[in-house]
Amino acid sequence: MTTNVHITLDENLCKGCYICINVCPKDVYEMSAEIGPKGFGPVLVAHADKCIKCYECELLCPDLAIVVRGDDE
Secondary structure, three states, X not given: OOOOEEEEEOOOOOOOOOHHXXXXXXXXXXXXXXXXXXXXXXXXXXXXXXOOOOOHHHHHOOOOOEEEEEOOO
């Protein structure tokens, strides 16, 4: 595990494609039961403490809704 990881998820950009859920090797993300601003269920950053900063979610998000950073960045 990487300490002090900060994951920013912009619900205004997230369309609920769930690519991040599928590519995350540590199950950091979960589906939201609520409807976001775009009319879809956005993703939740449910377990940020499990993040290993592989950046797969950030790299593959088609809407650039996810930003992963650590204290060293």
